[in-house]
Amino acid sequence: MTLAVQRAPARAADAPLVTGEFAFAAADFRAIAEIAKAEAGIDLPESKATLVYSRLAKRLRSLGLPNFTEYLDRVHGDEQERGNMIAALTTNVTRFFREPHHFEYLKKNILEPRAAHIRKGGRLRLWSSACSTGQEPYSMALTVLSVFPDARQLDIRILATDLNPNVVAHGKRGLYRNEEVAEVPQALRTKWLEPVAGDADSMRVGEAARALVAFRELNLMGNWPFKGPFDAIFCRNVAIYFDHETQGKIWKRLAGLLADGGDLYIGHSERVSGSAMNILTANGVTSYRKKSDAQR
Incomplete structure (x- = not known):
């Protein structure tokens, strides 16, 4: 976890941190770290530092910039590139039915x-607050359909948000390689996913599931318009990328948006x-339930 890392003593601003195609000094890294903290x-x-360099060196090449000094100038003056930088620094590791016990809890407890x-x-309202390329909210939708095959006719909605516009766009398409959908239970895959004409290597999430999910761009550090x-x-x-103080703030905001008896599912x-622990109680493996008013 981020919190377990021991920070090294501060280096001179011009001291090189990474040797590579582009000069990458301590001052460059600190400027990037400050932006990442403030923005996300x-x-x-x-x-x-090495990870940051490797991710952002690709942006320098793409933009045709010779060094990180000019890149940081671009980031400071260009909101879109700031977003690109944050997207490059975040990791979008996901898969269908990842940590399957959470979907079982969702089905049995909610x-x-x-x-x-x-x-x-x-x-019924569900939220995938860091949806990445969509496998998580679609796993939620397929779980819903396993209980409510007619979910489109009911008042059921799933909100899927992420700060990276590229992964949000991917999720909206609902198109995945066959190896990506392999972990979808066979019965759900057969009933709710569909083949793609002209592409034997891919499947699309069917309309019944896609209709339940609304994808939106959202920075968890910003305003939540709901x-x-x-x-x-x-x-x-998600919280593994935040310091302890920021984690506490996020947990409190999330808990405040849960209905009484609602569940919060977090990473392993x-x-x-x-x-937040004043209003949440542990309710399984990395699962927390919101206490009722009488319990608080």
């Missing part, structure tokens, strides 16, 4: 107990901390 809450210790209420006109409440929120493998190496 990402905590970058100096031990990540969907099935609320089934009668939802069928009588009640609402009020909830959500019956379940997935925020997995994460733990909820701070004041």
Whole structure:
């Protein structure tokens, strides 16, 4: 985890951190780290210098820039390139039904107990708060369809957000290679995914699942233009990029958007901390449930 990394003593501003195609000094790294923290809450210790260099050297080549000084000038003056920089620094590791126990919890703890209420006109709202290329929210949608095959006719919606516009666009397309959908249970894959004409190596998430998911760009460190409440929120493998103080703030904001009895699912190496634990209680492996008013 980020928090376990010991920070090295500060170096001279012009001291090289990485030897490569472009000069990369301590001052360059610190400037990038400051922008990443301010823009997206990402905590970058100096031990990540090689990773940062390798990710951003590609941007320099793409833009035809000779050094990081000119690149940072571009980043400071160009909002789109700041977004590109943050996108390059974030890791989008995901797959269908990753950490499958969370989807089982969603089905057994949220969907099935609320089934009668939802069928009588009640609402169900789920949020994938760092959706990457869409496998997580579509896994949520397929889990919903396993309980509510007619979900499109019910008041069920899934919000999928990410700060990277490229992965959001990928998710909207709902198109994945055959090896990517291999972990979708066979029964769900057969019923809710469809072949792609002219492309035997890919499958598309079917309309029934895609219709449940609304993809949006969202920076978790910015304003959230919705009020909830959500019956379940997935925020997995995101807080590992934040320092302890920022983690506490994010957990509190997420908990505040959960309905009473709603679940928060987090990554396997994460733990909820701070004041959020006043209103959440552990409810399984990396799963937390919001306490009712009577319990708080």
